[in-house]
Amino acid sequence: MVINNPSGATPASLRKTHRGMILSRIQAEPGISRAELARLCGFSEMAATRIVRELLAAEIIEEATTTNRKSVRKKHVGRPKTGLRILKDGLFAVGITVSAYHSEVSICDADGQLFASCRPENVAFGDVSEAARFYANALQDLIDISNIDVDRIVGVGVALSARTLPERGEIVTSEYFGWSNDGGRFCQEIQKIINLPVEIENIANALAIAEMRFGAARDVSEFTLIHAATFVGAGVVSEGRLVRGASGVSGSLGHFRAQKQPLTCVCGRHDCLNLSATGFGLLSRLGKLDHPTFDNSKISYYATSLLTALEDPELIGAVAEVGENLAPALDNVAKLLGPEMIILSGYLGTNASYFDAVMSTLARDFDHDPKLSFNLVKGTISSVEAAALLALHTYCYSDRLDYDRFARAATNTGESMHG
Ligand SMILES: [Zn+2]
Incomplete structure (x- = not known):
């Protein structure tokens, strides 16, 4: 039987897309039920329930009990409602803001809240590789002292004043820093120090993405x-x-x-x-x-x-x-x-x-x-927050979430706790 599949999407890529949609909905509407999720995403309730089960197992979301506020006000005892929400410390994203104003390396939780940050000073912007290593080391130090599990970090976001090709991880040109065609060196240097996927984006674009998901442009x-x-x-x-x-x-x-x-x-x-x-x-x-x-x-x-x-x-x-x-x-x-x-x-x-x-x-x-x-x-989001939020948008609330990695990490933690 030939299945008509004009988009060329495979079952595996569809599953990733659906997971990203469900996760985005839960983040946007904490307390949402499985039935509402299914309706809003256009899935069957069975399909939505299956994805929810996966996300619960990977410790990315949690069941939350909320009382119905309207009923409380009417003095009826509201029946506690079970909904779903993002597990705040289930996943993290990290960011690097390359700036002559306030350079900053940061960590945000899965809900987009700043978890830790640090302002490295006296950055030398003269050489692309040198600047990248400087920021990557500062970020690695921050990760080390913040005590978060590296296995729960989705990726690194880099925001800077430059034209970039994010899909190739390249800086095309930066009139501001005087860099051009870095051939991916900036991202490669970061990955040598922090072994995670890196998304690099122009600062205005990174801010636009962050405002769209977490700020004024929701x-x-x-x-x-x-x-x-x-x-x-x-x-x-x-x-x-x-x-x-x-x-x-x-x-x-x-x-x-x-x-x-x-x-x-x-x-x-x-x-x-x-x-x-x-x-x-x-x-x-x-x-x-x-x-x-x-x-x-x-x-x-x-x-x-x-x-x-x-x-x-x-x-x-x-x-x-x-x-x-x-x-x-x-x-x-x-x-x-x-x-x-x-x-x-x-x-x-x-x-x-x-x-x-x-x-x-x-x-x-x-x-x-x-x-x-x-x-x-x-704008409601600062340049320094935009980088980590970019990573969250790219590697958590999209089809690029590396689900298997986090599911594995969750199983391992469970086993070591019970073992
Ligand atoms: Zn000009």
């Missing part, structure tokens, strides 16, 4: 995240999926044409948004730059100076002026993509003066009305 399928700090970039989500463009080139908002400035962008032009709506643009206005061309060797200086400027109440006006410069780009994004929501993220993007200036300029010059168009909101 249940929003069309949105754009703008990450504004020293430079500006975007992560675009459509139909609940990241839009990468050809060779991961989407979201290059920083090279949108804007007013000409007495500065030079990494691309050689003088009229990029990177020069007017950003931390780099702000520092130039404040007379903090003695050079007109962006210089990779000074990214730590740019970061520290921007953080200092954002703390200074006398500079609120200057910060607002660079915020005004972002508004026309957002209007273009909205007209092209029609997002429900635009999220402003990053040290500059979430700054109150910058954010308010973007909002008021949109209303004043572009007739922006949130009721008719997109909602402008501040």
Whole structure:
């Protein structure tokens, strides 16, 4: 008998997909019943029950008893309801945020809560391999002192300002760090020290993924995240999926044409948004730059100076002026993509003066009305959290969960406990 299977999906790959769907639902709706799960995922109750049984056996989810709150309020004694929820310390994900602001290595639990983190200082960004080894060692130290079981870590997420090919684990180019075509060296160096799968992603994309699953954009399928700090970039989500463009080139908002400035962008032009709506643009206005061309060797200086400027109440006006410069780009994004929501993220993007200036300029010059168009909101997830959440999204709540590994680990722990 020929089974019509146009997608080419095998039973094994289908099982992985279904497992990812069920796990995502349980995470999004703690306390959900097997019957609700089956209905929402479009499975038979028998199929849903079988997957749930597997996830319970691998100690990834647990049965939770909750009393029905409505009944309690009505003074009826609510019948305790048994539902399913993610076992918080059932699985963990770890992350590396490569940044000139606050470099951070972190661990989050299966629910996306930060479990442990550490800020390694004085990172040398000059060489890709050296930087990778530095971060990997810092992460390994954190894993060691946090006492979590390495067998329960799903993978490593890396978030950085670069164009990447996550499926090949490669950095294509980073104008910001001055790296190009690393041939997968960054990820390979990490794997030599921490033997786990590594997902590497542009910071704006990593933040977009994290906001979609754990933050401001839950249940929003069309949105754009703008990450504004020293430079500006975007992560675009459509139909609940990241839009990468050809060779991961989407979201290059920083090279949108804007007013000409007495500065030079990494691309050689003088009229990029990177020069007017950003931390780099702000520092130039404040007379903090003695050079007109962006210089990779000074990214730590740019970061520290921007953080200092954002703390200074006398500079609120200057910060607002660079915020005004972002508004026309957002209007273009909205007209092209029609997002429900635009999220402003990053040290500059979430700054109150910058954010308010973007909002008021949109209303004043572009007739922006949130009721008719997109909602402008501040990001709820920091760059430092985004890396570990990226790993959680990739290696836990998807068809890439290595179920057999965790099922085996659960059996082994059980045996050693009873043995
Ligand atoms: Zn440019």
